[in-house]
Amino acid sequence: MNLHEFQAKAILARHGIPVPAGQVAWTPDEVTRVAADLGGSRFAVKAQILAGGRGEVGGVKLADSVDQAREIAAEMLGSRLITAQTPSAGHNVRRVYVEQAVACAREIYVGLLVDRNEGCVVLLGAGQGGAEVEKLLRRDPKSLVRLALPGTQQPGDADLRQFAEALGLTGSLVEEAAGLLAVLARAFVELDASLIEVNPLCLTEEGRLVALDVKMVVDDNALFRQPDIQSLRDEDEVDALELEAQRHDLNFVRMDGNIGVVVNGAGLALATHDILRDLGGAPANFMDIRTTAVSLQIAKGIGLLLADPAVKVILVNVHGGGMTRCDTIVEAIHIAMRWSGRKIPIVFRAAGQNAEYARRLIVDRRIAHEVALSMSGAARRAVELAKD
Amino acid sequence: MAILVDRDTRLIVQGMTGRAGTFYTDQAMEYGTRVVAGIRPGKGGSRHFSLPVFDHVGEAMRETGANASLVFVPALAAGAAIIEAVEAEVPLVICVTERVPTLDMVNVRRALEGSATKLVGPNSQGVLSPGKCKVGVMSTADVRPGSIGVVSRSASLTSEIVAQTSAAGLGQSTTVGIGADPVHGIGFVDCLRLFMDDDETEGVILIGEIGGNEEEAAAEYLGREKPPKPVVALVAGRHAPPERRMGHAGAFTFLGRGDAAAKIEALRAAGARIAENADLVAATMHRALPEKAA
Numbered sequence: 102m103n104l105h106e107f108q109a110k111a112i113l114a115r116h117g118i119p120v121p122a123g124q125v126a127w128t129p130d131e132v133t134r135v136a137a138d139l140g141g142s143r144f145a146v147k148a149q150i151l152a153g154g155r156g157e158v159g160g161v162k163l164a165d166s167v168d169q170a171r172e173i174a175a176e177m178l179g180s181r182l183i184t185a186q187t188p189s190a191g192h193n194v195r196r197v198y199v200e201q202a203v204a205c206a207r208e209i210y211v212g213l214l215v216d217r218n219e220g221c222v223v224l225l226g227a228g229q230g231g232a233e234v235e236k237l238l239r240r241d242p243k244s245l246v247r248l249a250l251p252g253t254q255q256p257g258d259a260d261l262r263q264f265a266e267a268l269g270l271t272g273s274l275v276e277e278a279a280g281l282l283a284v285l286a287r288a289f290v291e292l293d294a295s296l297i298e299v300n301p302l303c304l305t306e307e308g309r310l311v312a313l314d315v316k317m318v319v320d321d322n323a324l325f326r327q328p329d330i331q332s333l334r335d336e337d338e339v340d341a342l343e344l345e346a347q348r349h350d351l352n353f354v355r356m357d358g359n360i361g362v363v364v365n366g367a368g369l370a371l372a373t374h375d376i377l378r379d380l381g382g383a384p385a386n387f388m389d390i391r392t393t394a395v396s397l398q399i400a401k402g403i404g405l406l407l408a409d410p411a412v413k414v415i416l417v418n419v420h421g422g423g424m425t426r427c428d429t430i431v432e433a434i435h436i437a438m439r440w441s442g443r444k445i446p447i448v449f450r451a452a453g454q455n456a457e458y459a460r461r462l463i464v465d466r467r468i469a470h471e472v473a474l475s476m477s478g479a480a481r482r483a484v485e486l487a488k489d
Numbered sequence: 490m491a492i493l494v495d496r497d498t499r500l501i502v503q504g505m506t507g508r509a510g511t512f513y514t515d516q517a518m519e520y521g522t523r524v525v526a527g528i529r530p531g532k533g534g535s536r537h538f539s540l541p542v543f544d545h546v547g548e549a550m551r552e553t554g555a556n557a558s559l560v561f562v563p564a565l566a567a568g569a570a571i572i573e574a575v576e577a578e579v580p581l582v583i584c585v586t587e588r589v590p591t592l593d594m595v596n597v598r599r600a601l602e603g604s605a606t607k608l609v610g611p612n613s614q615g616v617l618s619p620g621k622c623k624v625g626v627m628s629t630a631d632v633r634p635g636s637i638g639v640v641s642r643s644a645s646l647t648s649e650i651v652a653q654t655s656a657a658g659l660g661q662s663t664t665v666g667i668g669a670d671p672v673h674g675i676g677f678v679d680c681l682r683l684f685m686d687d688d689e690t691e692g693v694i695l696i697g698e699i700g701g702n703e704e705e706a707a708a709e710y711l712g713r714e715k716p717p718k719p720v721v722a723l724v725a726g727r728h729a730p731p732e733r734r735m736g737h738a739g740a741f742t743f744l745g746r747g748d749a750a751a752k753i754e755a756l757r758a759a760g761a762r763i764a765e766n767a768d769l770v771a772a773t774m775h776r777a778l779p780e781k782a783a
Binding site: 215217218219220221222251252253290293295320321322323325326364365366367368369370371372373374375376378379387391392420421422452453454475476477 | 699
């Protein structure tokens with residue numbers, strides 16, 4: 102689960118990480134009030150969307166007065182930001198975060214994430230951070246400082262001090278940075294985070310360290326034991342269809358095409374998409390029916406596709422096995438079609454457990470469909486039907 | 490022969506008395522797997538399927554001489570269950586549980602350091618040696634004993650490829666699901682090594698997907714050691730949009746790493762035959778195998 106910048110900063114501030122004074126605002130009037138409350142003469146106005154890359158598309162701007170902050174916010178609020186990490190339609194900016202601007206003498210990069218190969222948490226850093234950090238690191242990978250943490254335990258003080266020195270910090274700043282990094286490491290474990298990125302960690306002109314921007318992702322698998330985090334979920338920022346599907350034990354990602362795709366298993370779904378795209382097709386969604394899903398839940402997922410007018414054909418590719426049998430999917434299609442009443446071409450490809458029975462059942466249930474035996478055959482037919 | 494599990498496997502099932510545990514233990518026994526005990530804290534001393542149930546793995550190991558454990562424990566306790574099995578020195582632990590918190594797996598990996606245990610999973614469909622032993626939740630509808638080793642990050646694609654290799658008359662020596670989670674037990678390289686040392690295996694199919702760099706590690710191994718048996722690779726997710734979670738927590742191309750094109754190029758350069766799409770895997774293997782005297 103991705104957190105908004107203002108949420109991540111509030112959490113880190115509670116753990117004792119210094120962040121600039123700031124508040125959320127939903128309207129230009131609120132921005133005026135918030136900026137006046139914060140005081141000072143320079144403000145940062147930042148769009149709160151759940152995607153990175155907003156700085157490059159005007160989602161972060163500086164204001165030299167309360168009035169200017171209001172003007173910037175008025176333009177930002179209600180606009181759509183399209184970045185490399187958003188869907189192609191972009192994200193609607195519903196609120197902004199207004200902060201006292203901080204003048205940085207230096208920008209540092211600090212991140213914590215799970216290194217999947219080593220199976221441990223690593224602390225990463227670069228003496229030169231900021232928006233260009235990825236480019237800088239690509240050019241000079243050696244400038245990346247790395248410290249593996251011992252399991253979910255705290256790193257040693259000496260290691261952290263050495264890490265801080267490798268970032269080019271000196272004097273009392275080494276101690277200050279080591280303390281800050283220890284807090285970040287503790288927060289990472291306590292929050293079940295999978296990513297905490299402070300970029301930049303700002304060394305102010307007064308010689309203090311402040312977390313200027315924070316990106317935080319919490320492990321979805323651990324949300325059951327992080328109720329405080331779960332309550333922060335911003336359902337307005339999650340695609341309504343995806344949210345609905347999640348409630349029914351389906352992994353679902355909405356896409357821009359016109360071929361609805363019903364597949365059990367993430368790997369098979371990825372492979373089906375590859376074949377579809379190779380043939381010039383455009384999937385409307387990614388769907389992975391989890392093994393625990395029952396026919397009613399799967400029917401809800403198919404119902405989402407039937408309700409989408411952009412979807413012109415549904416491609417079903419199931420491989421029966423374990424607990425999901427092919428006939429369960431047919432029952433689900435049957436239920437969904439009855440609920441919706443919409444007639445739409447269906448290309449049905451079933452393999453594995455109960456595949457033959459499922460092909461008989463789909464006829465018995467009087468569901469208009471075309472049978473395909475191979476994945477490529479099914480995909481080719483779906484692409485043709487989507488063109489009609 | 491086969492790898493990891495065979496007729497000598499003596500299996501305990503952690504979490505055997507639950508719904509999924511009961512369902513799949515039944516299926517495994519029906520397939521011929523020798524299940525010797527179940528574990529369920531609090532139910533020690535009782536019986537399930539006429540098998541003894543123990544409170545702790547250590548006890549079961551002493552009493553039954555088990556050499557493998559299948560973990561069906563729910564996500565919130567799965568990490569602890571694996572660590573218990575590691576501490577009891579079970580040689581092979583296979584965990585099928587989905588959605589285990591990643592930091593619990595970080596602790597598991599620490600427990601595994603220097604231990605004698607091999608871990609498969611979590612979020613794995615398990616390990617199957619056709620005709621010999623089934624430890625997991627995979628379908629056995631289309632399996633056929635044979636000469637192809639299959640190692641995969643995806644259960645559903647494995648079923649698909651297994652059906653293809655059976656239809657092509659090749660069959661499987663063993664299929665292994667290494668699991669779809671970012672932090673897991675043995676990986677592609679471990680399995681490739683095992684298959685290369687297995688007499689029965691004549692070729693290996695590797696089924697990868699976007700995210701992580703397990704495929705790159707496999708490519709490095711293949712390039713360095715140039716093993717004699719053909720390896721066919723399929724990498725799913727060539728057209729997945731970047732930085733979006735696609736079902737599997739691990740399948741998530743992050744910081745520009747883990748995209749399918751880079752994996753495919755690395756594997757191709759290392760001498761693996763690339764299956765251009767999921768329909769072509771068995772055919773690609775067929776072409777890669779040395780011709781047999783008729």
